[in-house]
Amino acid sequence: xxSSAAGGAIVTLPPRCAACNVRxxxxxxxxxxxxxxxxxxIGRRRTMPAGQVxxxxxxxxxxxxxxxxxxxxxxxxxxxxxEHIVGLAFAGDFVETIRxxxxxxxxxxxxxxxxxxxxxxxAMERLLLRRALGALDDARMWMLMLGRKAAGARTATFxxxxxxxxxxxxxxxxxxxxxRSEVGALLGMTIETVSRQMTSLKRRGxxxxxxxxxxxxxxxxxxxxxxxx
Amino acid sequence: xxSSAAGGAIVTLPPRCAACNVRxxxxxxxxxxxxxxxxxxIGRRRTMPAGQVxxxxxxxxxxxxxxxxxxxxxxxxxxxxxEHIVGLAFAGDFVETIRxxxxxxxxxxxxxxxxxxxxxxxAMERLLLRRALGALDDARMWMLMLGRKAAGARTATFxxxxxxxxxxxxxxxxxxxxxRSEVGALLGMTIETVSRQMTSLKRRGxxxxxxxxxxxxxxxxxxxxxxxx
DNA sequence: CGCGTGTTTGAACAGTGTCAATTTTCGTGG
DNA sequence: CCACGAAAATTGACACTGTTCAAACACGCG
Numbered sequence: 001x002x003s004s005a006a007g008g009a010i011v012t013l014p015p016r017c018a019a020c021n022v023r024x025x026x027x028x029x030x031x032x033x034x035x036x037x038x039x040x041x042i043g044r045r046r047t048m049p050a051g052q053v054x055x056x057x058x059x060x061x062x063x064x065x066x067x068x069x070x071x072x073x074x075x076x077x078x079x080x081x082x083e084h085i086v087g088l089a090f091a092g093d094f095v096e097t098i099r100x101x102x103x104x105x106x107x108x109x110x111x112x113x114x115x116x117x118x119x120x121x122x123a124m125e126r127l128l129l130r131r132a133l134g135a136l137d138d139a140r141m142w143m144l145m146l147g148r149k150a151a152g153a154r155t156a157t158f159x160x161x162x163x164x165x166x167x168x169x170x171x172x173x174x175x176x177x178x179x180r181s182e183v184g185a186l187l188g189m190t191i192e193t194v195s196r197q198m199t200s201l202k203r204r205g206x207x208x209x210x211x212x213x214x215x216x217x218x219x220x221x222x223x224x225x226x227x228x229x
Numbered sequence: 230x231x232s233s234a235a236g237g238a239i240v241t242l243p244p245r246c247a248a249c250n251v252r253x254x255x256x257x258x259x260x261x262x263x264x265x266x267x268x269x270x271i272g273r274r275r276t277m278p279a280g281q282v283x284x285x286x287x288x289x290x291x292x293x294x295x296x297x298x299x300x301x302x303x304x305x306x307x308x309x310x311x312e313h314i315v316g317l318a319f320a321g322d323f324v325e326t327i328r329x330x331x332x333x334x335x336x337x338x339x340x341x342x343x344x345x346x347x348x349x350x351x352a353m354e355r356l357l358l359r360r361a362l363g364a365l366d367d368a369r370m371w372m373l374m375l376g377r378k379a380a381g382a383r384t385a386t387f388x389x390x391x392x393x394x395x396x397x398x399x400x401x402x403x404x405x406x407x408x409r410s411e412v413g414a415l416l417g418m419t420i421e422t423v424s425r426q427m428t429s430l431k432r433r434g435x436x437x438x439x440x441x442x443x444x445x446x447x448x449x450x451x452x453x454x455x456x457x458x
Numbered sequence: 459c460g461c462g463t464g465t466t467t468g469a470a471c472a473g474t475g476t477c478a479a480t481t482t483t484c485g486t487g488g
Numbered sequence: 489c490c491a492c493g494a495a496a497a498t499t500g501a502c503a504c505t506g507t508t509c510a511a512a513c514a515c516g517c518g
Contacts, residue, residue: 030352042342113271132361139368146375147417188376
């Protein structure tokens with residue numbers, strides 16, 4: 001489309017790229033010909049057999065790749081080694097409804113103005129990317145939990161996570177920022193099941209539940225073990 | 230920390246920012262003082278009561294915001310209006326195991342070299358960001374499914390999604406790129422349940438299942454209705 | 459003090475998981 | 489091309505977890 005259109009192009013498009021079927025979908029789509037040549041120079045095309053592991057969890061020398069054909073899977077190891085697929089990659093929106101849960105203060109920026117800021121500050125955009133990847137990581141951890149863990153383990157995991165994020169001064173005592181109904185919506189369970197699991201943890205002496213929202217972790221080790229279940 | 234350290238600073242840090250408790254965590258962390266002043270100029274701090282809706286799904290004039298205090302929730306509307314929480318935001322990794330599912334070709338780049346490319350081509354980094362946000366969106370859709378949908382609806386959703394992504398030439402007939410066991414790992418169900426749901430769809434005339442991996446969608450409307458479950 | 463919302467508790471039921479046996483599919487060698 | 493064996497998929501019976509429906513309870517507010 002845009003290769004040596006006006007006739008006088010100096011660069012020669014690598015043949016592999018010129019014929020590539022994901023040329024306009026992949027990262028390469030953002031590059032002009034010269035950039036594409038540069039990118040081609042640092043990369044190699046490899047064919048891999050089914051079943052091969054491309055990246056190991058925690059590998060610091062992780063590689064990045066564009067899928068030209070075939071299907072790849074992203075996995076997570078569950079509690080006892082059982083693997084769970086958390087995403088698929090093939091060759092080739094960001095729309096939610098946000099509602100304030102507790103009273104909150106916000107710094108609000110118009111989208112267009114923020115875009116200008118991003119243009120002027122590449123580091124900002126990079127952080128935004130890191131954040132998005134972090135959120136993706138969270139989402140996949142959640143998927144793993146929803147797909148594999150039972151109600152008790154979900155509840156325990158939830159309490160630990162809330163203790164980590166809500167228990168700022170005191171990591172043992174905190175108030176949940178939401179109702180049982182909202183906890184249910186988050187964990188994919190009914191209000192009744194949430195309540196039963198909470199009561200069960202209370203009866204076993206793992207936590208105390210003062211008032212409607214309060215949580216006191218009495219035995220963190222037990223709670224962690226319940227979360228692994 | 231880094232405000233007018235060396236004495237001769239020209240810019241004045243907005244008092245709100247100087248005292249901000251998420252100053253070093255939020256997007257602002259990437260900005261030097263001048264940039265912070267600029268960002269402060271385009272934004273306003275707002276206090277919102279619990280329960281208020283900040284962004285509506287599909288709103289084109291979506292706003293971006295940094296949470297200074299409080300807790301927000303990201304929601305998705307389920308099939309019959311029931312909402313499901315898919316994420317939380319508080320004041321203030323990217324590690325998976327990737328395995329090749331089918332034979333595949335890849336363009337592999339060393340991480341460091343790719344980083345250089347990103348530095349030289351801002352548009353590339355922007356696309357990377359968009360991709361990450363897209364993946365996040367996918368992950369949250371999946372969370373919704375895992376949290377709310379029953380086995381039959383999950384299976385139907387999965388088949389529709391695979392038809393969309395695998396049924397390149399023919400949107401009706403395609404081969405699954407994975408075994409029943411892998412489908413189960415993806416949908417958070419056992420092999421047996423996957424098999425039962427598949428058989429059920431076959432018996433009802435919704436799909437045909439030639440061979441071990443083949444899928445033919447006989448009644449897409451029925452399949453879509455099953456996916457809404 | 460009573461009312462309403464939200465939470466807890468109980469009992470019956472439906473849906474999945476588990477265990478186990480059978481059938482089908484697919485690759486290999488005859 | 490057919491036969492064989494291993495791996496995967498299907499099917500059935502049963503236990504168990506979580507949902508549903510319903511009622512009792514606790515707390516905050518007028």
